[in-house]
Amino acid sequence: MGDILSGGGDRPGLSERWDALPRRGRQLLVALVGCALLAGAAVSVLPAGPGKSRPAHTARHKVPYPVHSTRIGFVRILDVDARNRSFRIELRAVTKDPVLVRRISQEYQALTMKLDPAQAVMVRPERAEPVWVRARVTSCRDLPVRARLPFLDITLRNARASQDLSFILGDRYARALDRVFRTVCGPSSRR
């Protein structure tokens, strides 16, 4: 059985190309390949730097769910209209990723709420965005007063998902709401 050529062709092989290189060219190529190999090894072996030292985290960026990227805080209640039992609430939204505030309500039987104006509010990461809500007391009977942690149900949508979330706005909101209930319904609304 004679020798069998298992590869090749008419182009020069690797060793022939190597032989054809001048000495300085060979040195440069060896240094470059060495650098590339070491850099690759370093990336795969070395631990993350201080700023990236997160526990068990993935490096890739994925837009988080709205619950993890958006914060909504209470600013003030204004434009209280005792005759119509209505008022406005100013909120402030901040987000890490663009998010749409689509709907706001508070599940009190005697209270209606809607965005004012009645269209979704786009919040971008660069700055805090005011969100206005128009609220109206529909009945002074059974209106909860002195509740400690009323919350708003807010629908948020971003590139990842749409979520119905509760935002518990804290003591300042609770007290402001209490005051406005007493204003529009009078002291007799007290439980």
Place this chain on the structure above:
Amino acid sequence: MRHRSLLILTATVTVGALSLSACGSRDGKSGGDSGEKTTVVIGVDAPLTGDLSALGQGIKNSSDLAVKTANKNDEVKGVTFKLESLDDQAQAGTGQQNATKLVGNDQVVGVVGPLNSHVGQSMQKVFGNAHLVQVSPANTAPELSQGPNWQKGQKKRLFDTYFRTSTTDAVQGPYAAQYLYNKRKLKKAYIIDDKKTYGAGLAGTFTDEFKKLGGKVVGTDHINPDDRDFSAVGTKVAKSKADFVYYGGEYPAGAPLSAQITKAGSKALVVGGDALYSEEYIKLGKKNVEGDLATSVGAPLETLDTAKTFMKDYKAAGYKLPYEAYGGYSYDSTWAIIQAVKAVVEKNDGKLPDTIDDTRKQITEAMQDVRFEGVTGDVSFDKYGDTTNKQLSVYEVKDGKHKPVKTGTFQEG
């Protein structure tokens, strides 16, 4: 030909190694990180045996995973972390003994735990006197961080060594009340608690808000958490026609309580806090607990990208028991201690202070400024040592599993 290839390969590796200086920067101190390492211990205190061991083992395993991750990644140069876990059996006295033991070990630089608020209370002073930092992944009683008069608006931090990654019952109870009264339209409650710090406190914050909303409390009871026969209470609940039972307590008693209320003919749901949010609750109560609700700290881990690797690594590590309700919080509590150690090492030119007292003091101080993106979201602490990440969720038992139905964020304006 074969020799030539070998020569090329050898030359490539050799020159590559020698050309390090051309690839990156070095300060000439070759082998600077080859010095000996200091081993420090992170203590874990949790109920590792007994009725609550499912939660306790989840805490221990998750802390273990954090320590292994830190060591593997060489998170703190020159420091190797070791875990020492102690079983408190959910008993305040045992927890206090464990705290004394941990303080006495001069390698311990921080402690994760405990699970139970009443156990946490018994440990606080011991750690406070020794300046040893403690981060609980599960204590929810507000007084641990805000003092006994927090409800009167007189918040006062008693121990600067105490921190926690879980939300408190100051939010959990009222949130449940608002959800049940307004969203579920459930107006008649029967309140039961187990008389412990956690259970009685949680039932108290719930009841207070529920009444203010206009809810009616149609009956109250206290139970012994070691009992398993609640048939008499079940009969009283059935007669009361309550829409639901709010139970301030833990799953070992909560599950049979719920089952026996159902068997007594009541259609009342049983609702509770984070100590009912356990797979064990469903295992113990079986179909009788379908529809029951529990609030628990944080958002569901499944919605957190930061938690996915944790869940994967936990599974890969082969722990026999699940990470349970506080796994993510335990990982983050442990990681917070690791980050505080790191800050102290960096502040002291790459090593820990010479004495353990000084080390512990500096770690406690550093903890106040720790901030990182953890398994459960952004981790940092407010002036009381409470987590700034105040999220919580409502879960419903559906088809034998806890399914999230609502998530809320507490955001003080």
